[in-house]
Every structure is written in C-alpha cells, then in structure tokens.
Amino acid sequence: MQFATRLDNVETSAIRELFKLLGKPGIISFAGGFPDSAMFDVEGLREASSKALAEEPGGALQYGATEGYDPLRAQLSAFMKGKGVEVDPAGLIVTTGSQQALDLLGKTLVSRGDKVIVEGPTFLATIQCFRLYGAHLISAPVDAEGVQVDRLEALIAEHQPKFVYLIPTFGNPSGATLSLERRRKVLELAVKHGTVIVEDDPYGDLYFGKAPPPSLMALTPEVPGSRELVVHCGSLSKVLSPGLRIGWMIAPAELLAKATMCKQFSDAHTSTFAQATAAQYLKSGRMPDTLAHVRKVYAERAAAMGAALKRELGDAIAFTQPGGGLFFWARLTGAGGKLADANVFAQRAIEKGVAFVPGAPFYAEKPDLATLRLSFATANIEKIEEGIQRLGAAL
Amino acid sequence: MQFATRLDNVETSAIRELFKLLGKPGIISFAGGFPDSAMFDVEGLREASSKALAEEPGGALQYGATEGYDPLRAQLSAFMKGKGVEVDPAGLIVTTGSQQALDLLGKTLVSRGDKVIVEGPTFLATIQCFRLYGAHLISAPVDAEGVQVDRLEALIAEHQPKFVYLIPTFGNPSGATLSLERRRKVLELAVKHGTVIVEDDPYGDLYFGKAPPPSLMALTPEVPGSRELVVHCGSLSKVLSPGLRIGWMIAPAELLAKATMCKQFSDAHTSTFAQATAAQYLKSGRMPDTLAHVRKVYAERAAAMGAALKRELGDAIAFTQPGGGLFFWARLTGAGGKLADANVFAQRAIEKGVAFVPGAPFYAEKPDLATLRLSFATANIEKIEEGIQRLGAAL
Numbered sequence: 001m002q003f004a005t006r007l008d009n010v011e012t013s014a015i016r017e018l019f020k021l022l023g024k025p026g027i028i029s030f031a032g033g034f035p036d037s038a039m040f041d042v043e044g045l046r047e048a049s050s051k052a053l054a055e056e057p058g059g060a061l062q063y064g065a066t067e068g069y070d071p072l073r074a075q076l077s078a079f080m081k082g083k084g085v086e087v088d089p090a091g092l093i094v095t096t097g098s099q100q101a102l103d104l105l106g107k108t109l110v111s112r113g114d115k116v117i118v119e120g121p122t123f124l125a126t127i128q129c130f131r132l133y134g135a136h137l138i139s140a141p142v143d144a145e146g147v148q149v150d151r152l153e154a155l156i157a158e159h160q161p162k163f164v165y166l167i168p169t170f171g172n173p174s175g176a177t178l179s180l181e182r183r184r185k186v187l188e189l190a191v192k193h194g195t196v197i198v199e200d201d202p203y204g205d206l207y208f209g210k211a212p213p214p215s216l217m218a219l220t221p222e223v224p225g226s227r228e229l230v231v232h233c234g235s236l237s238k239v240l241s242p243g244l245r246i247g248w249m250i251a252p253a254e255l256l257a258k259a260t261m262c263k264q265f266s267d268a269h270t271s272t273f274a275q276a277t278a279a280q281y282l283k284s285g286r287m288p289d290t291l292a293h294v295r296k297v298y299a300e301r302a303a304a305m306g307a308a309l310k311r312e313l314g315d316a317i318a319f320t321q322p323g324g325g326l327f328f329w330a331r332l333t334g335a336g337g338k339l340a341d342a343n344v345f346a347q348r349a350i351e352k353g354v355a356f357v358p359g360a361p362f363y364a365e366k367p368d369l370a371t372l373r374l375s376f377a378t379a380n381i382e383k384i385e386e387g388i389q390r391l392g393a394a395l
Numbered sequence: 396m397q398f399a400t401r402l403d404n405v406e407t408s409a410i411r412e413l414f415k416l417l418g419k420p421g422i423i424s425f426a427g428g429f430p431d432s433a434m435f436d437v438e439g440l441r442e443a444s445s446k447a448l449a450e451e452p453g454g455a456l457q458y459g460a461t462e463g464y465d466p467l468r469a470q471l472s473a474f475m476k477g478k479g480v481e482v483d484p485a486g487l488i489v490t491t492g493s494q495q496a497l498d499l500l501g502k503t504l505v506s507r508g509d510k511v512i513v514e515g516p517t518f519l520a521t522i523q524c525f526r527l528y529g530a531h532l533i534s535a536p537v538d539a540e541g542v543q544v545d546r547l548e549a550l551i552a553e554h555q556p557k558f559v560y561l562i563p564t565f566g567n568p569s570g571a572t573l574s575l576e577r578r579r580k581v582l583e584l585a586v587k588h589g590t591v592i593v594e595d596d597p598y599g600d601l602y603f604g605k606a607p608p609p610s611l612m613a614l615t616p617e618v619p620g621s622r623e624l625v626v627h628c629g630s631l632s633k634v635l636s637p638g639l640r641i642g643w644m645i646a647p648a649e650l651l652a653k654a655t656m657c658k659q660f661s662d663a664h665t666s667t668f669a670q671a672t673a674a675q676y677l678k679s680g681r682m683p684d685t686l687a688h689v690r691k692v693y694a695e696r697a698a699a700m701g702a703a704l705k706r707e708l709g710d711a712i713a714f715t716q717p718g719g720g721l722f723f724w725a726r727l728t729g730a731g732g733k734l735a736d737a738n739v740f741a742q743r744a745i746e747k748g749v750a751f752v753p754g755a756p757f758y759a760e761k762p763d764l765a766t767l768r769l770s771f772a773t774a775n776i777e778k779i780e781e782g783i784q785r786l787g788a789a790l
Contacts, residue, residue: 001504001591001647001649001650002504002557003503003504003653004502004503004504004505004506004509004528005506006502006506007503007653007656007657010656010660011656034457034458035457037452037453037456037457040452040453040456040457042448042452042456045448045456045668046444046445046448046449049441049444049445049448049668050441050444050445053437053440053441053444054441057432057435057437058432058435059638060638061432061435061437061440061636061637061638061639062429062430062432062435062636062637062638063429063632063637063638064638096491096640096662096665096666097662097663099660099661099662099663100661100662102660103660103661103662107399107401107527108398108399108402109396109397109398109399110399111399111400111401114399125659125660125663128659128660129660129661132502132657132660133399162397196396237458241456241457241668242456242457242458242663242667243454243455243456243457243458243459243666243667243668243671244456244666244668245491245662245663245664245665245666245667245668252396254396255396258398258402261402261405261406262402262527264520264523265405265494265497265498265520265523265524265527266494266495266498266524266661267491267492267494267495267498267640267662268492268494268520268637268640269640270491270640270666271491271638271639271640271665271666271668271669272637272638272640273440273444273636273638273639273640273666273668273669273672274666274668274669276638277668
C-alpha cells in the first residue's frame with residue numbers, strides 16, 4: 001500500500017517503545033505525561049454527567065455545532081475570565097483535547113515547507129503534528145525563564161515563520177515559566193514582525209504557591225495590536241480529566257472560522273456528551289476545590305522529588321525546581337566522571353526498576369543528549385523517594 | 396493572515412447557509428442528516444455512564460491508547476461478529492465519529508493530486524474532507540442498486556485511484572443499496588486492480604423489514620485477496636447517539652498502524668469517557684431492543700413519506716422507496732411543465748414552511764440540479780404529511 005508523502009518525515013512517538021517496557025513488574029515510572037487518576041473528582045463528574053443527561057438529553061447526545069456546545073463555551077468564557085482573559089463564548093471553539101487545537105492550527109496554517117518556530121525542547125506530539133502538515137521546525141532555545149527572546153527575535157527575522165509555538169507556563173518538558181518581562185517582549189515581537197504566537201497552556205492552573213505571570217493572552221490588552229496575533233489553547237486534561245478530551249482555542253475571528261471549517265471535516269464536533277458533562281461540572285462550582293487539591297498534592301510531590309534528586313544525584317544532575325506543572329527537566333553534568341548520556345542512563349535506570357524519558361526526542365533540531373524529563377505526577381512521595389534512590393544507584 | 400494552500404479548494408458546507416433558515420418559526424424540516432433525539436435511550440446511557448465511572452473510573456477519565464479503549468474494542472468486535480464480520484479487537488481502532496475515520500484515511504493515504512473515486516452523489520463532508528488533503532475526486536454514477544460497477548471499473552482503469560469510497564448500504568444521500576451481485580463484483584474489482592475500497596457503513600443497521608445484503612467486509616471471505624484491500628467504517632451515531640462521537644475503522648494492519656499514528660497527532664485518542672460509556676452500553680445487552688425500536692419508527696416514517704410524496708407530487712417527482720437509512724433521494728421530472736430545478740424549489744419550499752436539501756452539493760463533479768434529499772428521521776408522521784403537502788403546494 002502506498003501512503004501519503006506527508007508521512008515520510010514522521011514516525012510514531014519515539015518514546016512509545018520505552019513505554020512498552022513500563023509493564024515490567026515493580027517499575028517506578030516517572031516517564032508519563034499524565035495526571036494522577038487518583039485525583040480525578042469521579043463523584044463530581046458522575047453528578048455532572050447525570051445532570052447533563054437529565055436536563056439536556058438532546059443536547060448531550062445529539063449532533064452539535066462544530067464550534068462547540070454553547071453552555072460549555074459560556075462556562076469556558078467565564079473560566080478564562082477568572083484567569084484574566086476577556087473572551088466572548090463565540091470567541092473560542094471547543095476542541096477534542098488541546099492536541100486537536102494543534103492539529104487544526106497545522107491544517108489551517110501550514111503549507112508544505114512553511115517554517116514554524118518551537119521551543120527547544122518542546123512537546124513531542126507538537127513536533128510530529130506540525131511535521132505531518134509539512135512544517136519545517138526551527139528551535140528557539142529555552143532557559144529557566146522560558147524562551148530566550150533575543151534569540152527568538154533573531155530567528156523570527158531570519159525565518160519569517162508561519163507562527164511561533166510556545167508553552168510559556170510550566171512548559172513540557174522544560175518545566176520553565178516565561179518571565180513577565182519576556183512575556184511582554186514576546187507580544188511586542190509579535191506586533192513588530194506581524195507574527196502569530198500560539199500559546200499552549202495546559203499547565204498554567206497547576207501552580208505551587210505563587211501563581212505564574214498572566215498568560216500571553218491575558219497580557220494582550222497591554223500591547224496594542226497583539227490580540228489579533230495571539231492564539232491561546234486551553235485544556236481540562238491536566239486539571240480535571242484527560243478522558244473527557246475537552247480543550248479549547250481562542251483565536252482571531254478569521255483564523256477561528258477557518259479552524260472551525262477544518263474541524264467540521266476532522267470530527268464534526270467534540271463529543272457533546274463530554275462537553276455537556278464538562279459544562280455541568282464547571283457550573284457546579286467544584287472546580288476551585290479540585291484545583292486547590294491537585295495543586296497541593298503535586299506541590300508536595302515536586303518538593304519531594306527535588307529534595308531526593310539533590311540528595312541522591314548531587315552535582316551529577318542540574319535542574320531548576322519547577323513552580324508548577326508536572327515535570328522536572330534535568331541535565332546530566334558528567335560531574336565526577338559520571339554518565340552524561342541520558343539514553344544510556346535510561347536503559348540502566350530501567351534495569352534498576354525506574355523509568356524516565358530521555359530528552360533528545362523533545363528537540364525539533366540539535367538535541368541535547370544529556371537532558372531528561374521526570375514526571376512527579378503519578379507516584380506518591382514514598383515511591384518518588386524510592387525511585388530517585390534507584391536513579392542514584394543507576395548513575 | 397495567510398492560510399495553508401490546502402484550504403483553497405474547500406469551503407464551509409454549502410448547506411450550512413440553508414440550515415441558518417431553519418430557525419424560522421413553524422418550519423417543517425426534512426433537511427437534517429441526524430437521527431431523532433426522542434429515540435435516544437437516555438436511561439440506558441445514563442446507567443452505562445454511571446457504571447463506567449463506578450467500575451473503571453481510571454479507564455474512563457484518564458488518557459487512553461490511541462487505538463481505543465480495549466473493553467470497547469472487544470464489544471465492537473462482538474458487535475461486528477453479529478453482522479457477519481470476523482475481526483479481532485486489535486483489528487479495529489476507535490475513531491471520533493466515523494468522520495474522523497475519513498479524515499485519517501485522507502491524512503494517511505492522499506497526497507496532493509491523488510485521485511479518489513466516490514459515488515455521485517456522495518456524503519457532503521467526504522468530498523470536503525478528502526479535498527482538504529489534496530484529493531482529486533472522480534464521481535462514479537449510482538442507480539437504485541448502488542454504484543454502477545461497469546462504470547466503476549472503467550474509472551478505476553482510467554484513473555488508478557488511491558482508493559474508492561462507497562456507502563453501499565442505504566447511501567447518503569442516495570438511499571440506494573448495492574445489490575449482492577454488485578458487492579461481489581466490487582470485491583473482485585478491488586483484487587483485479589489492487590484498489591483499496593473504503594466501505595462507510597453508518598446506516599446498515601437501520602433496515603426496514605428485510606436486512607440488506609452483508610457488508611463488503613462480511614463478504615471478503617468469498618473473494619480471496621479482498622480482505623487486504625477493504626476498509627470498513629462503522630458508527631454508533633445513527634443507531635445510538637451521535638453525541639458520543641464513537642466510530643470505528645477496520646483495515647489492513649499496515650494501514651491501521653499508519654492511521655493510528657496520524658490519530659495520535661490529531662486528538663491523541665477518542666474520549667475514554669464516551670468509549671467506556673459505549674462499552675458498558677453494548678455490554679448491557681440493550682442494543683438489540685434499541686435497534687428494533689429505531690427500525691420500527693423510521694420504517695413507519697419512511698412509508699408515510701413515500702405515500703405522501705406520491706399523493707402530493709405525483710409524476711413531478713421520481714424516487715426509489717428506501718429499504719432503510721434516513722433518506723429519500725428524489726429527482727424532479729419536470730412533468731406537466733413543473734419545476735425541475737431543486738435550488739429554486741428549495742427556496743419556494745422554505746417560503747411555504749418546509750425545508751429539504753438540494754442535491755447538487757452532493758456531487759463531486761457534474762451535479763444533477765434536479766435532485767434533492769429528504770430526511771424522514773426527525774418528523775413524526777403527522778408532520779411528514781403536513782410537510783409533504785406544503786412541498787406539493789410549493790411545486
């Protein structure tokens with residue numbers, strides 16, 4: 001069978017092979033990118049779903065508008081308002097997880113050979129998703145304060161990208177958060193160069209202690225002309241439930257209309273059953289408690305992992321303690337003649353009964369082979385300490 | 396903003412504009428393509444969803460495999476076995492409605508300029524979906540027994556298409572059902588020319604009285620070599636609930652693997668919440684009664700519409716009484732100097748308080764302007780008779 005040429009440059013996620021090893025008994029896994037199932041508000045979702053079926057069975061079970069189920073769009077508009085973003089319900093569309101928002105951006109904007117700037121490192125599925133539409137990806141370097149804006153500007157000027165894709169808050173995998181000053185600068189760059197900025201924000205609500213700076217979208221009123229250049233992708237996956245597959249996209253009207261047309265032919269609409277359930281859940285008022293709970297638990301786990309890494313791996317590993325999200329991004333320093341190749345380290349770690357993801361696949365170009373990603377989301381503190389001990393032994 | 400070149404040849408569904416008129420008070424609509432909300436088994440779905448959350452909260456709310464939720468794949472395998480198709484759970488993937496199966500086929504198989512043969516007329520969203528991937532669509536003519544296989548063979552030989560897309564059973568919009576003899580012939584053509592055949596089958600279970608011939612997929616054991624060339628797309632949308640967005644695709648292993656990779660970057664996976672609910676519903680054993688009920692109600696409505704059309708429009712309209720599905724496909728004959736342009740007729744009908752869809756947009760090429768589609772699914776018998784009377788008055 002002859003497949004489409006767009007498949008030539010893409011392969012199934014490189015970390016899928018690794019995930020097959022995770023079935024090994026007794027493995028402690030820091031490899032996942034998902035939230036802890038134990039924190040799902042099952043009772044709240046059961047009530048929301050029953051209520052949706054009782055009060056609006058037609059809406060919850062029938063075909064719906066491609067743009068999204070209106071009661072959910074209204075709830076998401078209010079949810080965003082609580083995060084400092086003014087957006088009408090009609091100014092956002094519901095997507096089948098924020099992964100679909102990325103897919104629709106690729107479909108709507110990227111012609112073969114178009115350049116797209118992403119962070120180096122960035123979300124793995126973003127790389128593959130945009131490449132499927134023929135994008136040529138350029139990597140902008142990231143440090144502890146997020147993307148380096150001077151380098152970003154030089155790359156924008158050189159490559160005239162179709163858009164820039166950023167995860168400014170608790171990035172995956174970098175864990176980094178773009179500083180307020182850099183956020184303003186990114187918006188200024190957008191206006192100066194007429195460049196579309198895509199802000200993917202699935203982790204912004206998962207902060208430990210201090211809230212992160214406002215989202216790029218929330219800051220657009222401060223930078224005239226920037227609102228028409230910013231796309232914001234949100235998701236309930238990390239804070240409520242990935243299984244609902246509820247994401248949303250806020251974008252300039254013309255782009256939103258084209259993305260809606262593309263979505264019509266992608267999946268007609270996102271499950272109205274899931275949308276009506278999510279709308280009832282947001283309406284129920286349980287979300288603030290749910291957020292407080294997940295923030296508290298993840299904060300404890302992140303603190304435990306940071307302390308254990310310092311204790312067990314010492315100066316053989318360098319990292320910035322994340323202020324939110326699900327991930328540590330670390331770098332093997334090679335200090336004391338220790339291992340500095342994360343792929344070799346990952347193999348040895350599996351042998352010792354602990355798993356993480358080597359960092360190389362997260363780079364669209366020029367991978368840093370010493371990097372690795374550790375998720376603290378799904379193991380309790382005891383497992384985290386045990387797992388990091390095993391890591392120390394493997395190194 | 397500059398959009399991707401793939402959007403150049405596609406526009407939002409031509410019938411979306413028409414649908415905006417349907418809000419007019421008192422309109423009787425035969426324009427929709429959806430099932431009747433009143434027939435949804437709300438109680439059964441509520442129980443299924445509660446059970447899914449109670450018994451498998453992690454599975455129902457967490458990220459899941461791109462291929463689909465295993466308990467649902469097992470249920471769908473059993474469901475297909477009941478329809479004469481032997482397929483392992485691993486031989487199918489779950490899709491976000493069967494619309495996504497079409498999208499994945501386009502993404503996986505179609506390079507810009509590739510030819511794809513569809514029926515003339517065919518499902519509107521198929522035309523746009525494949526064109527977004529750059530397909531050049533060729534129309535194969537349809538009569539009351541489905542696609543004309545001699546013409547199909549000539550077109551295959553001439554165009555060497557990437558694949559042939561058919562809705563062999565109660566087609567949308569044609570209402571036609573491919574005869575058993577022609578089904579065998581289509582499979583023989585597939586083998587002879589090495590051509591992939593995509594069988595879209597959302598309506599096969601909605602038969603009135605006699606069951607239709609077995610699906611192409613069910614017939615593959617009779618034609619050696621054909622199984623490796625047939626893709627079968629199924630859906631719960633027309634028989635249970637479109638809002639769940641549960642479809643599935645059975646395909647040769649290599650194609651299924653590529654489609655799964657593409658799905659990974661399209662929406663990661665279909666809502667596990669909806670999948671677990673659908674799995675529990677199928678397991679509950681309520682499906683046979685649900686099917687019996689919808690068949691009975693739609694059969695009565697189809698009978699009423701056929702009789703009313705004959706009574707009110709006489710020889711000014713020609714149609715074949717459908718044996719299942721949701722649609723009448725009709726042609727204005729112009730007899731007695733009456734209207735023969737369905738677009739003009741549609742405008743006049745709206746003025747008289749009744750709506751249907753003109754047939755032209757359903758053709759990928761060479762539209763027949765005298766054709767139109769009427770759905771009998773969502774109006775009760777009284778409304779059907781009143782609506783067809785209005786149609787008669789409009790003509």
